[in-house]
Amino acid sequence: MKNLLWLQGLTCNGNTQSLLNAENPYFYELFSKINLLYHPSLSIENNLAQLIDEIENNRINLDFLVVEGAITKNKNYCRIGEFSIGELIDKLKNKANYIIAVGNCAVHGNFPALYSENNDVFGLQFKFKEKNGFLPANFKTKSGYPIINISGCPVHPAWFAQTLLSLYYDKKILLDKLNRPKEIFMxxxxxxxxxxxxxxxxxxxxxxxxxxxxxxxxxxxxxxxxxxxxxxxxxxxxxxxxxxxxxxxxxxxxxxxxxxxxxxxxxxxxxxxxxxxxxxxxxxxxxxxxxxxxxxxxxxxxxxxxx
Ligand code: SF4
CATH class of the missing domain: 4.10.480.10 (Cytochrome-c3 hydrogenase, C-terminal domain)
Structure with missing residues (x-):
């Protein structure tokens, strides 16, 4: 079974709420196929530190890293357990086969980036239109894809499921110039x-x-x-x-x-x-x-x- 780990940065949780309303497939159908290792607001057990250790030491394969919410470089807030969101991404970015940014905040920075006083909030690979996000412009995951961007405020659950399942079945997906799946955003x-x-x-x-x-x-x-x-x-x-x-x-x-x-x-x-x-x-x-x-x-x- 392929593994997915979901992280949240600065977010209203809207994309998670949207995904919980998925109907085609339903949330439980999607995650009967894919193993949800951890989700900050859905997991009952807080085993993130242990999971990170196992992923870093190649005992768990991280197929999909999904990120919801904008990313701050400030380590003092937006923390999950003992890690800041930036530290988590740095630890996992070279371990994941695919990284999917879900929602306008994770993709472009959106309102958190607009109103950040210290200019330290970003989308994963973009800040608004510019490829000037938290990760370098030329960053690619193990699969060879850049961050796959599914934008929206929130994202429709079927856009996410369709992209995830295409990758799950090793289908090639075409991206537009903002790295969004063309099949959805054309x-x-x-x-x-x-x-x-x-x-x-x-x-x-x-x-x-x-x-x-x-x-x-x-x-x-x-x-x-x-x-x-x-x-x-x-x-x-x-x-x-x-x-x-x-x-x-x-x-x-x-x-x-x-x-x-x-x-x-x-x-x-x-x-x-x-x-x-x-x-x-x-x-x-x-x-x-x-x-x-x-x-x-x-x-x-x-x-x-x-x-
Ligand atoms: S036809 Fe086009 S412009 Fe008019 S309401 Fe519909 S989407 Fe908007």
Whole structure:
């Protein structure tokens, strides 16, 4: 059986909470295949020091090291047992076949890095967009992969399970330039959003929670400018933010904590400052103009009023 050890740095525990809600596979199914050696908030027995010793002395093989939360270089806080989070990573980084960073904090540093007073908080291999994290930019694990980044605030449990099981079965996974699995992060929340018809016809929602309207132009939706499959792999198998009438806030991206006014679309002379990936501003303006001029009767009405 392959072994997995989970560590937590500066974290709200959200990715663990999310994983406990996994349904495909369920948490217990995943960990009936993979041996969970230790998890700081789930393990009953505090045997971390002994495990570290056994891993360091090659008596236990560490197949997967999973890290949730940002990493601080300050040894005085964020300690697990007798070790600081940084010491733990230093001890285990060359022992693990794969290291997976789970959640925006472990990947990019996120809010803990943004608000750290001494500039001593990092993602594992990145700090925001830069490859300037806790571990060197050229660091690779025994398997030859860099830190595999699964970003999100929190991560969907299926994104984690899919990546973990691909590695478990020795499948090759392609990574994007932020070292995220492409199979997951090549999609946008815009792909599969049930509001796409409204987006095409520039029929915009004016308030949250409505069944109709696209949330891009007025309410700050970042679905077309965020990498995440939130409308392909649905949350709790049934929904997503945009399906519930809430804009995508781009929580998988490095700039998530640095943006202001999440529910507002920044515009310049009526034109969004950021337009969908792959579309030029000129094309966006032209297509919007045509769509508004021609008008779709269906998307101009409340759904209950349509035939
Ligand atoms: S609500 Fe967001 S994700 Fe959905 S169609 Fe509009 S821009 Fe795209």
């Amino acid at each position: 999609y946008l929340p815009h792909d599969g959003c049930i509001r796409n018809e409204y987006f095409e016809w520039k029929a915009e929602a004016e308030e949250f929670g409505t069944k109709e309207g696209c949330l891009f132009y007025n309410l700050g939706c970042r679905g077309p400018i965020t990498h995440a499959p939130c409308n392909k792999i649905l949350w709790n198998r049934i929904s997503s933010k945009t399906r519930a009438g809430m804009p995508c806030v781009g929580c998988t991206e490095y700039d998530f904590p640095t943006r202001k006014n999440y529910f507002e679309t920044k515009k310049n002379m009526g034109i969004p400052e950021e337009v969908p990936f792959g579309v030029s501003k000129r094309a966006y303006i032209m297509i919007s103009g045509v769509a508004k001029t021609l008008k779709n009767e269906r998307t101009s009405k409340k759904l209950e009023e349509t035939d």
